[in-house]
Amino acid sequence: MNIxxxxxxxxxxxxxxxxxxxxxxxxxxxxxxKVLAVMEECGYTPNVFxxxxxLDSMKTIGILxxxxxxxxxxxxxxxxxxxxxxxxxxxILGCSGYDTEAKKVHMERLLSKRIDALIxxxxxxxxxxxxxxxxxxxxxxxQKTPVxxxxxxxxxxxxxxxxxxxxxxxxxxxxxLICRGKxxxxxxxxxxxxxxxxKLAGYEAALTDAGYPALNELKFYTKNRIHYVRDMLLEQxxxxxxxxxxxxxxxxxxxLKYAKIKGMRVPEDICITGYNNSQLSVGCEPExxxxxxxxxxxxxxxxxxxLKVFQGEENVPxxxxxxxxxxxxxxxxx
Amino acid sequence: MNIxxxxxxxxxxxxxxxxxxxxxxxxxxxxxxKVLAVMEECGYTPNVFxxxxxLDSMKTIGILxxxxxxxxxxxxxxxxxxxxxxxxxxxILGCSGYDTEAKKVHMERLLSKRIDALIxxxxxxxxxxxxxxxxxxxxxxxQKTPVxxxxxxxxxxxxxxxxxxxxxxxxxxxxxLICRGKxxxxxxxxxxxxxxxxKLAGYEAALTDAGYPALNELKFYTKNRIHYVRDMLLEQxxxxxxxxxxxxxxxxxxxLKYAKIKGMRVPEDICITGYNNSQLSVGCEPExxxxxxxxxxxxxxxxxxxLKVFQGEENVPxxxxxxxxxxxxxxxxx
Numbered sequence: 001m002n003i004x005x006x007x008x009x010x011x012x013x014x015x016x017x018x019x020x021x022x023x024x025x026x027x028x029x030x031x032x033x034k035v036l037a038v039m040e041e042c043g044y045t046p047n048v049f050x051x052x053x054x055l056d057s058m059k060t061i062g063i064l065x066x067x068x069x070x071x072x073x074x075x076x077x078x079x080x081x082x083x084x085x086x087x088x089x090x091x092i093l094g095c096s097g098y099d100t101e102a103k104k105v106h107m108e109r110l111l112s113k114r115i116d117a118l119i120x121x122x123x124x125x126x127x128x129x130x131x132x133x134x135x136x137x138x139x140x141x142x143q144k145t146p147v148x149x150x151x152x153x154x155x156x157x158x159x160x161x162x163x164x165x166x167x168x169x170x171x172x173x174x175x176x177l178i179c180r181g182k183x184x185x186x187x188x189x190x191x192x193x194x195x196x197x198x199k200l201a202g203y204e205a206a207l208t209d210a211g212y213p214a215l216n217e218l219k220f221y222t223k224n225r226i227h228y229v230r231d232m233l234l235e236q237x238x239x240x241x242x243x244x245x246x247x248x249x250x251x252x253x254x255x256l257k258y259a260k261i262k263g264m265r266v267p268e269d270i271c272i273t274g275y276n277n278s279q280l281s282v283g284c285e286p287e288x289x290x291x292x293x294x295x296x297x298x299x300x301x302x303x304x305x306x307l308k309v310f311q312g313e314e315n316v317p318x319x320x321x322x323x324x325x326x327x328x329x330x331x332x333x334x
Numbered sequence: 335m336n337i338x339x340x341x342x343x344x345x346x347x348x349x350x351x352x353x354x355x356x357x358x359x360x361x362x363x364x365x366x367x368k369v370l371a372v373m374e375e376c377g378y379t380p381n382v383f384x385x386x387x388x389l390d391s392m393k394t395i396g397i398l399x400x401x402x403x404x405x406x407x408x409x410x411x412x413x414x415x416x417x418x419x420x421x422x423x424x425x426i427l428g429c430s431g432y433d434t435e436a437k438k439v440h441m442e443r444l445l446s447k448r449i450d451a452l453i454x455x456x457x458x459x460x461x462x463x464x465x466x467x468x469x470x471x472x473x474x475x476x477q478k479t480p481v482x483x484x485x486x487x488x489x490x491x492x493x494x495x496x497x498x499x500x501x502x503x504x505x506x507x508x509x510x511l512i513c514r515g516k517x518x519x520x521x522x523x524x525x526x527x528x529x530x531x532x533k534l535a536g537y538e539a540a541l542t543d544a545g546y547p548a549l550n551e552l553k554f555y556t557k558n559r560i561h562y563v564r565d566m567l568l569e570q571x572x573x574x575x576x577x578x579x580x581x582x583x584x585x586x587x588x589x590l591k592y593a594k595i596k597g598m599r600v601p602e603d604i605c606i607t608g609y610n611n612s613q614l615s616v617g618c619e620p621e622x623x624x625x626x627x628x629x630x631x632x633x634x635x636x637x638x639x640x641l642k643v644f645q646g647e648e649n650v651p652x653x654x655x656x657x658x659x660x661x662x663x664x665x666x667x668x
Contacts, residue, residue: 068408069408071403071405077402078403085428090426090444090447093411109419110424226613250613260619283584
């Protein structure tokens with residue numbers, strides 16, 4: 001018996017049950033009576049939401065990420081921990097890797113602790129786009145505790161998502177390359193995550209809108225390792241391209257290393273764009289034009305929403321999309 | 335009343351008290367009786383060590399680091415979390431920053447949770463070398479729970495340290511530069527942490543052994559930001575140097591950017607070495623020669639020792655020094 005069941009049996013939303021539990025005056029008396037009756041009937045103890053209010057709360061938040069050694073994810077966890085600490089919350093950290101079974105195990109572990117909320121860091125938790133059954137463990141988690149997803153979208157009750165507008169960002173950068181006369185734009189990617197799918201869709205839409213085909217041979221999937229990317233590209237003897245749209249800075253730098261070995265001038269002979277505007281983008285030479293997806297804003301939004309949910313606020317947005325912007329440096333001529 | 339007091343009052347080590355608590359047969363009957371008598375007299379409940387054994391344990395380890403967005407630290411936490419998860423332990427993560435007061439607050443927070451051990455990630459926790467009173471909060475923590483320090487040395491009961499041989503690594507690289515005829519070797523550093531002090535000592539010793547002075551003007555302290563380092567070096571119009579020994583890859587890449595603007599060829603006109611062998615060292619151009627301090631070994635050692643302490647093993651080493659090695663790439667001619 002959990003808050004989800006109470007909501008279902010009362011015919012109201014989880015947020016409404018939360019408001020009843022928290023004594024909000026924004027609920028009609030009729031609704032309040034109905035919810036309280038169901039709660040009494042079921043012997044339901046409203047621990048999940050009460051916790052967030054400091055009643056029976058351990059003031060502990062579970063943070064699950066695939067790999068904390070990834071610069072983007074480490075930066076997100078740094079932002080989250082910093083704000084959570086200010087509000088008096090501790091963080092239990094789980095690093096699940098990218099495999100669904102391992103994600104389930106790690107999530108179970110976090111849920112078995114007395115956490116007030118679960119924050120998922122990374123697009124990988126929004127599935128691979130093929131089999132949405134993969135997400136059932138997240139829906140189950142959301143029945144026990146509010147779930148906040150950073151950089152991906154899962155639609156479901158008690159799940160709050162915040163992500164950059166990756167479609168538009170890649171659409172814009174691809175269109176810019178087309179405007180500069182680029183004909184063979186390589187899409188360089190390392191996953192099929194929610195974010196990666198949005199980026200691919202942006203790339204394809206820009207080509208289609210310009211009347212170009214989106215050729216499969218120009219969608220290149222590889223591992224997220226600089227030298228690996230370089231070597232994979234060098235192996236493709238017949239693959240020609242005059243520009244690269246990469247979904248991560250690390251991939252873009254692999255392309256930069258490739259261009260150097262091939263004796264291509266950047267950006268004169270080949271334009272390259274990265275993603276995440278990481279420290280790597282200023283460490284390389286020439287320095288990398290990269291999409292900034294405003295990670296700090298995404299993290300701030302998740303924490304803001306979390307605090308609102310804890311306070312039983314109405315209308316906490318289930319999804320928030322934040323525009324990205326292109327940080328122009330020296331690997332493009334725009 | 336804690337295990338430390340019991341040890342003191344019994345006139346034995348914490349490890350011996352732990353062995354008594356755990357029923358080890360490696361303790362003489364005489365000692366056992368003495369310890370048990372003290373425990374009974376004080377009404378001591380042996381929770382700390384019992385926890386590690388699964389008795390009354392939350393199977394939770396506190397990990398305190400200054401900044402998880404630092405690549406070196408993030409990599410360490412990734413290694414630690416991975417192994418801890420395998421042994422069934424969860425991680426509570428605290429990010430304290432570099433200020434002593436904030437470190438104390440974060441440590442108190444972690445200790446107030448039921449943690450089985452505390453892992454400190456980063457040389458910063460071993461103090462600034464000037465005021466060792468700064469370390470009293472760590473000695474106090476060690477009276478409550480075993481403390482494991484990665485990449486630094488604090489000597490004290492119930493504190494176990496594992497660190498790279500930074501002195502030797504910088505001694506060797508400085509000596510190599512001297513052999514190559516370098517006369518003005520810039521030491522580029524961003525802190526006064528334990529590790530930074532060992533590196534400085536190695537630099538100075540190599541110069542002294544070669545009969546060179548260790549000039550203060552060539553010990554350059556700056557922030558750990560690529561462009562900041564570059565700009566600070568450009569501002570020093572009168573500072574001349576023919577090589578750079580940096581205590582972090584990020585600093586070294588700042589020097590690389592400086593060299594590019596000054597039109598110096600690397601390594602012909604200037605040799606540059608970094609530290610930590612991070613992803614940045616292969617992202618830059620030319621790729622950076624960097625000291626690898628075997629972070630994974632340091633983390634593995636900490637976990638191995640932790641498990642031994644939990645099992646009440648004798649002779650768990652209080653300090654372990656692991657040799658570093660130089661990963662040679664293109665910013666040096668050796």
